[in-house]
Each structure stands twice: as C-alpha cells, then as structure tokens.
Amino acid sequence: MAEVHIIGQINQAKDFPKQHLFCKWHLQIGNNWRVISGKREGQTQVSYSQFGGTTTWSFPIDIHLATAGLQGWPKIYIEVYHLDWLGRSHLFGYGLVTVPTSPGSHTLDCYTWRPFGSLRERFVQYFLGGGLQLKYPDLIFSSGERYKLSTEAMGVVSFDLSVLLRNFTNYGIEYN
C-alpha cells in the first residue's frame, strides 16, 4: 500500500471572457484508490479582480490518498462557472488535469473548454447568457464518448500543487 499527499491550491483563472468566476472541483481517482483524509471535492468562492484579467481564488486543497496500484492516478476535474449580476450561474468551462506523478511542487495549468452550440444557440447565449451544459459530465472521463462533443476553448485554471509520495519504492516504482 502506497500513499500520496496532494497539498496545494487552486490558484487562479485567466483568459476567461468575464470575471466573477467560481470553480467546482472534484478529485477523480481509480478503483484502487481510497481517500484517507481530506476533502475530495469542493467549490471555491466567487472572485473577481479589479486589476488585470486574472481571477484569483487561492483555494486550498489537501488530500491524503492510499492506493494499491498506479492505474487511475488522481486527476482533478473542474467546472468553472460565471455568476452574473442577476445571481445566475453559467457554465464557463470544464477541465481535467492529471496530478503530477513526481513528488515536489508543481504549477499546473488546466485548459478548460465548454460545449459549442449551434448558431442559434450561440445567438441566444450571446444575448441571454447561459449556454449548453453537459447532461452527463461523466463522459468527460470516458475517452471513448468524448469525440462526439463539439467544444470551444475557454480560459486556463492554474494550480499550485505539492505532491508527496510514500512507500512507492517498496513496490519497485521509479518516479523520477
């Protein structure tokens, strides 16, 4: 049994078309993996910046995992939402990023996207806000179904993560 600590923060979002963003996150792990302590999912506060185009969250992540196999290495799945002035939240992006497999501290960029609708849907979205959302976001994890999606590029969410590994060398694993 080997252990992984993931400690860090969801740092900021950049290049999104609007500010007032918040982010839901969820740690995606394989069947071999178990959470020993820490929260596996969460949601950041709504944040906007008066200066520049980056939205800073600095939302802490601290998870302790144990595993009996390397398959299903943790990935962080995020959904970024925009909160408009009417208090409605619109989907601004999905993203999935693999947690680094080497110990140490890493800066990680997660490239997000959102479904790209038809001309009429985009027209409605432009004036009324909102937009398309995935009915079953699970299909992001299954690579087989993903290609049917049509999407557009949104912003980048950056993470600062420190990864600590324990006992992996006992199972003949080399990570750096």
Add this chain to the structure above:
Amino acid sequence: MKTVGSAESLVPNFIVVIDDLISKNVFRQSEAKLEEKPAKMEFSLEKLTKYTGYYRCPDDIKNFKVRIKYVQVPAGDPDPDPEKDEDDDDEAPKPPDEVKFEWQSKVIGWQQKHFSKSESDFYSDPLNCVSDLEKSFHEQLKEQGEGTGEVYTYVQGEGYSDEEFASKMTRLQYLVENTDEAKDLLQVEDDDFDFTKHLQSSIRNNIIPTHVEKMYIIADLGESIEDIWIKDERLLHTLKYEANTQVLSVYPDFTTVEPYFIKLTHSDGIKYFLYFLENYSEASDEYNRQEREVLQKVTEYARDVKKRVIGNKFPLPPKNKLYVYLFLEILSARNFEYPDVYVRYYIDLPDGWCCERPETLQGRTRTCHAVNDENLLHFGHCSETVLQYNLQNLSETGVPKTPYIYFEVFSQGSWGRYRTEGLAYRNLPVSQPGRHSYNLSCFRFTQGKSAAIDKMVVDTVGTGELKVRMNVVHQSQAFLKEFSEGERTDRFIYEKLNSSSLIKSVDEVLHAFRRARRNMLEVRKDL
C-alpha cells in the same frame, strides 16, 4: 487598584495576553535544563509586560515545581536628569552599575507551604493552630525548622484573596456598564457591530472554572526600623490550576531572561527587588512512558485504518517485465488554419514492447472551436496507458528501441469535410520517469494527402503548434531494494536496470536453461 505607596511599578494591564494554550506544555518545556545564571550580570532593566501564561499539564500537578530567584539591590546613581519625575511608576529604573548580585533561590512545589518569619512564629505555637491546615503547618514547622526567607507562599485554603484579579473583574464589569467608555477604549468605529451585546454575552457565557486551586508566591519586602519589622507584603506570582481541564495559569508568566522588579522606597534609599520565576519541574518517567504509549497507539491505529481501507496488496509486474505507466495529456493547440479541430494520436510499439490493452494506445480528442487571433484550441484530454517491456530483450539489444507517439490534427469543415491540418511525432520519454512537457510543431504535406508517401523527398509546410504533457512512472521488480547493488547513483533507467541483480539472475537462469536444453538435445541425439 494600586497597592500602598509608589513602589508598585508594574501596573497589571487590563487586557491580559493569552498565550498559545496548546503549544506550551509545562512539563515538556522543562526538559531543556535551565541554565544557571552567573552571579554577576548586567540587566538593562526594562519594564516587562506582565501577562498570564497558560500551560497544559497532562502530568500530575504534584510534579510541578517552580524556582524563584531573587535579589534586592540598591539603585544606581541618582538620575541627573532633573525633569524626570521621581515618583513615576512607569519609568524603568536605571540598571545598577557593576553591582554584584547575590541571587537567592527557592524551589517551590505545588501547594507547598513556605513560611514567612511572622508565620513561623505564629504557627510554632500549637495554641494558635486550630484548623487542620494550621495543625499541618505546625507539624511541618516542627520538621523543617523556622522559615526565614523573605519569599514565601500562601496555599489553597489559607484565605488569601487575590486582590489584583478581583479588581480586574470589577474593572471589566465597570466597562460593560459604561459602554461609551468601553467603545472609546477599544476604538470600535463600526456602528454595525453591537459591542455591548457581544461583550455582555461573552461574560454571561463565561465558563466558570469550578475546581481551581490557587497558590501565591509572596515576598515580604519590609524593612526594620528601630528594631521593629515594618511588613511590606507583595504578591509576586499567582498560580492557578484547573483540575478538570489540566490547565495551569501563571501570572505573571515565567521569565528566564529578564527579571521582574519591584521598586522599593526604603529609609536608606531606593532599592530594587529583582526576581525570576522559572519552571523547575522535570518530566516524570511515567509521563514520558504514557506519552510514548499513546503515540504508538495512534500510529498503529492509523496504520490499521489504512490497511483495512486499502489492503496490503500492491501488484508487482512479473520479474521479466518493466512496466511504464504513461499518463498522456493533450493540452492545447494554436495557429491551425481551420477553426474546428480535433487530434488523433497513436502509439507505435517496437519489438520488445507490448500493451495489455491495445485500445489505450490510440485515441482522439473532442472537436474544439478555435478562439481569438491565435486560433487557440483547448483540449484538456487525459488518457493513461501501461506499456510493458520484456527485460530479456535488454540483455540482447543493450538499449531498447523507443516507442513513438504520432499525432494527427484534423479539421472538420462544413459539409462534413475533413482535412489533415498537421502531423507531429515524438519519441516517448520512456527512459526518464517524471513529468515532461512538449510544444510540438506540426507540419503538413503540401500535396494534401498524408497516406502513401514514397521514400522520396516530400514537400511539407509548417502549420500549428501542439502542446502535450506526459507523466511517466516505471515499475519493475528490478528496482526493489533486494535486487539493487550498492548505491543507486545511476541516472538512466537502462543503467539502473543493467545494474540490478534481478536482470543478471534472469540472464543466468536463461543461460542455464539454454545450456540444459542443449545438453538434453545432445543426449537425445546420442540415443
């Protein structure tokens, strides 16, 4: 609230600084041996802020000891500055120049009675001793002789009242009743915050400690005038212990560097009474043992929980295999000509490599619509695969052939037309575990077709750029401690593998097997 005369130079602050309650452990602290102070010291006598120290005491309070060190010194030269107010209590006294301090010290246990001169006179007469406590004092006096020191204690049950504390409470209540002053004092500018209400509720909900034991360390700093001892009793320290929460409070807190002092105006001049209070208790073996046991239990429990949750099985690859875990991420792309783009990839495995799930060797991303001037595309595509390498090949070929990954970028036009926008390839970083990021520049054949390329010069044109990231992890039994020989200084994976005794042993087994087979064949030939 000031006591008699002008000598009380340290007015206790109204706001008591509450120290970190948890981190201090009075018995732990004592493990660092207290250094003996040299007899001659120079102090820059600065006014020490008096505050209460709170200490967690998991050990028996009976093991608690303090040591008080004190000295009475005459003041230095009178201050030449005429403007200085002599009676100013807050003014720090000048350090006594070159005075040889003769420190006296006294070790005081918890609720241990030390007698003053007058007390020992009083309690040595059995007629004065009525209550049980007084009788026990009498017995104690008979055993240890007369108390002489100027520092002594009042213990629980003697009826000594803590005037400072009592006055502080009334001060607090006074502030609550006169809210204007409380507001002024704390400079609360925010009107929304009802300060009165919260202060009152905090007082109302005050947890009243019920099992408090107190003891006081007192000094008699009087002087004898015409053979009559004029008593001047001063409270030096108040120690309180709450048995329920096992919290000890010390007011004023221990000091080991700077002494507290009291200014005395005696008939023969101004004097200073300097004193230190040190934590003199020693951690008992029993306590250390208990703590070790508790820690052991905690770690064992944590280990059990993990084992129960995960189990102890972590599958190892077969002895002759090297597993390469590849976590591939196709992050983003830019500068492709058409807006709706997707990427296909394919991993080509050369000889010696295989994969249990060949379907993971290829894949494709979603279609992404480009935005902004750079035609930026975000894929955020994650996939993982496990490549297996047969270690027997290593001894035959030396350096194994490297798998390559090929990317093909397609654009999806209107009317369902597909175009190849770009091609890129990269040898997989299988020899170096860790995290690798690549910006791959793509090219495209000018003929517009990607298939059927002859082995001749072909024209290509550079197109966009593809950003990918790979995490590589290796697993092999050859890396296990039992097979590694000596220090692990080899940088590259194949050197590591070659230096592993497992590979050698596999080779030997193979050689032995081949030899045996040859022998067997020869034997058969003869038959």
